[in-house]
Amino acid sequence: MKRVIPVLVLSVAGLIPVWRYEPSIGTTTSSTSTATPEVVSTPTPTATSSSSSSSSTPSTSSKKVVQGTAINTSKGTVQVQVTFEGDKISSVSMLQQPDHPQTTAAVPVLIEETLKAQSSKIDTVSGATITSDAYVQSLQAAIDAKGA
Amino acid sequence: MNRVEHVMGFPVSLRIDDEGGGSRMGETADALFAWLREVDARFSPFRPDSEVCRYDRGELRLPQLSADLTEVLDLCEQYRIATGGAFDVRLPGRPLDPCAVVKGWSVQRAAELLAAAGARRFILNAGGDVVVSGGPWRVGVRHPEHADQLCTVLELTDGAVATSARYERGDHIVDGRTGRPATGLLSLSVVAASLTEADATATAAFAMGPEGVDWAAARPGCEVFAVDAERRVRRTAGFPVATVAA
Numbered sequence: 001m002k003r004v005i006p007v008l009v010l011s012v013a014g015l016i017p018v019w020r021y022e023p024s025i026g027t028t029t030s031s032t033s034t035a036t037p038e039v040v041s042t043p044t045p046t047a048t049s050s051s052s053s054s055s056s057t058p059s060t061s062s063k064k065v066v067q068g069t070a071i072n073t074s075k076g077t078v079q080v081q082v083t084f085e086g087d088k089i090s091s092v093s094m095l096q097q098p099d100h101p102q103t104t105a106a107v108p109v110l111i112e113e114t115l116k117a118q119s120s121k122i123d124t125v126s127g128a129t130i131t132s133d134a135y136v137q138s139l140q141a142a143i144d145a146k147g148a
Numbered sequence: 149m150n151r152v153e154h155v156m157g158f159p160v161s162l163r164i165d166d167e168g169g170g171s172r173m174g175e176t177a178d179a180l181f182a183w184l185r186e187v188d189a190r191f192s193p194f195r196p197d198s199e200v201c202r203y204d205r206g207e208l209r210l211p212q213l214s215a216d217l218t219e220v221l222d223l224c225e226q227y228r229i230a231t232g233g234a235f236d237v238r239l240p241g242r243p244l245d246p247c248a249v250v251k252g253w254s255v256q257r258a259a260e261l262l263a264a265a266g267a268r269r270f271i272l273n274a275g276g277d278v279v280v281s282g283g284p285w286r287v288g289v290r291h292p293e294h295a296d297q298l299c300t301v302l303e304l305t306d307g308a309v310a311t312s313a314r315y316e317r318g319d320h321i322v323d324g325r326t327g328r329p330a331t332g333l334l335s336l337s338v339v340a341a342s343l344t345e346a347d348a349t350a351t352a353a354f355a356m357g358p359e360g361v362d363w364a365a366a367r368p369g370c371e372v373f374a375v376d377a378e379r380r381v382r383r384t385a386g387f388p389v390a391t392v393a394a
Contacts, residue, residue, distance in 0.1 A: 004365045004372060004382045122301055124161070126337060127276035127290030128313035129251070135159040139288065139296060140273060144161050147150040 151177050155184040156192070156251070158275030164262070165269040165282070176265040180258045184274075187254040191217065193245045204244040223249045223344070227352045228324070231363065235352035236324030248321075252277060252310060252347025259308075259343065277310040279343045286390050290315075292335035292375050299335070299381070300373055303390035308343035312336050312354035323355050332357025332377055338364055339371040339388060346370070 064084040070077055125140045135141050149164045162180065164173050192198045199217050202208045213221070224237045224246050237246045251274065259272050259279040269282035278287055283305035288298040292313050302309065312321060312335070319329030336354050340346035349370050353360030361374045365384045373383040383389075 002365050002371075002384050002386065004361050004374075004384055121286060122288040122298070123285045124163075124271045124273045124278055124280075125276065125288045125290055125298070126273075126278050126309045126311045128311055128316045128335070129158055129275040129277070130316050131275075132154045132157060132159055134295075134316060135154075135275075137295070139290070139298075140159070140161060140276075144150060144152050147163055 149173055149177065151181075153181050155181065156188045156275075160184060160255075160275070161271070161273040163271045164267050166267055172265070173267065176262060176267065179265075180261050180272075183258055183261060184254060187250065190214070191220065191246065191250045191254075193243050193247065200244055200246060220246050220249055220253055223253065223348060227348050231324075231352045231356055231360075233324045234330075234356040234360070235348075236322075239322055239324060239327065248351040249344075249348050251275075252308075252343045252345075255279060255347075256308065256343040276316075277308070277343055277347050278304075279308045280304050281306050289335075289337050289373065299375060300337075300383075301390040302339065302373075302388045304339065304388060307339060307341055308346040309337055309339045310343060310347035310350040311338075312350040321351060321354050323357065330355045330357055333360070334375040334377060334379065336361065336364070336372065336374040339373075340369050 062085075066084065122139075122143070124143060125138070127138075127140075130138055130140070149162075151162045153160050160181070162177055164177070166173065189195065190199045193200050193204075195201060199208065199214060203210075203213060203217070210218075221237075224235075227235045227249070228237070235248070237248070238244055255272060255274040255277060256279060258274075259270075259281070262270055262272065263281060267281070270280070271285055272279045276290070280287070284303050285305070287302050287304055287309055289300045289302065289309075289311060290313075291297040291299040292315055295315070312333075314321070314329075314331070314334070319331065321330045322328065323330045333354055336350055338346045338350040338353070340349065345367075349364050349367055353364035353372070353374075356363055358376055361372060361376075361382050364370055364372045364374075371384045371387040373381070373387050375381050
């Protein structure tokens, strides 16, 4: 028997993709290879239900600045800061960054990945029956135009 | 191959990704859209000469109906009983309107036309109701309050998803038990093996209001994602939410 589980409060700006940082101090490894998955924390709505109170904060689409986990790598400590406009990432900056040519070069990749995932590629859109007039301005029309 | 045509007043987007068979897939797409236009002519409650209207006026009797319409009306009756009358295509003082079942049923059959013609990888999106094959495909669900945003993304390989809400056509779904528009939910999506099941279940559950979420979740093979009037999201554990990072 299936049960419906409450997931989260969908605030006015409570959108997918939901990217949230859980501010905490990383205690993890000293290898650079783990740095990427650690910094980019990607809870889906499922995860949000069990995580912090951040999801139930009544969010207007105001700015919110969140600091990521500080991660110790063999090249030094890495920590990013993300600014959300509503639930969209508007900017990513480095709070701590090792002064080392290799990691400096790696950093932009990390940021790019974060922003790419935010734009969450989709193949089609489900919604309430849309009229042909409303279709013109819909996400599905944009997807169709791209594929044509 | 991508095609968009407007049938029954809504856009129908077809994408077929199979390699080869180019012209044959074009013919299959022609047949698919011809079928949907035929459905519109036969089952529209807005066309006085449709079978639905003629039956409603008493010009046709039950035994004279086509096998297709008989099947549709049987489905309507099943959902009416299953929802305790919340879903009802015969509301007092209104013409017979089986659109909610006709849409899912006819688009599901259109998808079966594609499969029978050899298509394996496709997306058929009929005004927001979706049948996919040969995925994984990523299907966004429109945010109930922001047309340009999504409230979830699901991953679907083979199957269907339908969404009921008020944002496009206003309070058009009526709770047959009260005769009043259903306003207890902002949006409700159902994933099922067929669009016939997904679409009718989504509309019926929406008509029921908040209790419809549990009702739909209890139906075999249905996974549910719902946003209530307080913007709370409820979903079944098996609703196939896509992982964000690939």
